[in-house]
Amino acid sequence: DTGVSQDPRHKITKRGQNVTFRCDPISEHNRLYWYRQTLGQGPEFLTYFQNEAQLEKSRLLSDRFSAERPKGSFSTLEIQRTEQGDSAMYLCASSLLSQQETQYFGPGTRLLVL
Amino acid sequence: DAKTTQPPSMDCAEGRAANLPCNHSTISGNEYVYWYRQIHSQGPQYIIHGLKNNETNEMASLIITEDRKSSTLILPHATLRDTAVYYCIAISSNTGKLIFGQGTTLQVKP
Numbered sequence: 001d002t003g004v005s006q007d008p009r010h011k012i013t014k015r016g017q018n019v020t021f022r023c024d025p026i027s028e029h030n031r032l033y034w035y036r037q038t039l040g041q042g043p044e045f046l047t048y049f050q051n052e053a054q055l056e057k058s059r060l061l062s063d064r065f066s067a068e069r070p071k072g073s074f075s076t077l078e079i080q081r082t083e084q085g086d087s088a089m090y091l092c093a094s095s096l097l098s099q100q101e102t103q104y105f106g107p108g109t110r111l112l113v114l
Numbered sequence: 115d116a117k118t119t120q121p122p123s124m125d126c127a128e129g130r131a132a133n134l135p136c137n138h139s140t141i142s143g144n145e146y147v148y149w150y151r152q153i154h155s156q157g158p159q160y161i162i163h164g165l166k167n168n169e170t171n172e173m174a175s176l177i178i179t180e181d182r183k184s185s186t187l188i189l190p191h192a193t194l195r196d197t198a199v200y201y202c203i204a205i206s207s208n209t210g211k212l213i214f215g216q217g218t219t220l221q222v223k224p
Binding site: 004031033035041042043044045048056091093095100101102103104105106107108 | 146148156157158159160163199201203205207208209210211212213214215216217
C-alpha cells in the first residue's frame with residue numbers, strides 16, 4: 001500500500017517539550033496538507049505545501065508551530081514549547097495539484113501533552 | 115465557501131440504504147459538494163463529489179437537487195463497517211483547503 005503514512009502514530013510529551021511529526025505523502029502528489037483535530041470536532045486546516053513551497057498558513061498555526069517540506073517529498077511539523085492545548089490528532093493529507101479537493105489522509109499522529 | 119448543515123446523528127439498519135442529507139443553501143455556482151467520512155481513530159476518507167449532476171461510484175451515490183441547495187449521500191447497502199462520521203463540504207475548485215463541520219455520525223446497527 002502506498003498511501004499517506006505518518007510517524008509516530010502516538011506521542012506523549014511533557015508541557016514545554018518540543019515534538020516533531022513526519023508525513024510521507026503519496027509519491028506523485030504535489031500538494032501536502034496538515035490538519036489538526038480535537039476530540040468531537042472535525043479536522044481544522046493548518047497549512048499546505050505545493051512541492052516545497054508553503055503556500056498558506058492558518059491563524060491556528062502560532063509561532064510555536066513550524067512546518068517544512070524541504071525536497072517536496074516528506075514533510076515535518078514541529079511544535080515548540082508544547083502546551084496542554086496542543087493535545088490533538090495531527091492529520092496529514094496529500095493530493096494532486098489538479099484534484100486539490102480529493103485529498104488522501106494519513107492515519108494521524110495523536111499527541112498528548114501532560 | 116458555503117456553509118453546510120448536517121444532522122448530528124443518524125441510525126441505519128445493516129443491509130438497508132443509508133441516506134445522509136446535507137443542506138448548502140448558500141452554495142455558489144462554482145462550488146462543488148464533497149463528501150468524506152472518518153471511521154473512528156482513522157484519517158478522513160474521500161467518498162464522492164459532484165457539481166450539478168448526480169454521481170455514483172463504487173462507494174456511494176450523490177444526489178444533488180436541481181437548485182443545488184441540498185444533497186443526499188446514499189450508501190446503498192450499509193454495513194457495520196460504514197459506521198463513521200460523514201462530512202459534507204461545499205468548496206470551490208482548486209481551493210485545496212477543506213473546511214470540515216461537525217458532520218453526521220452514522221451508526222449502522224445489526
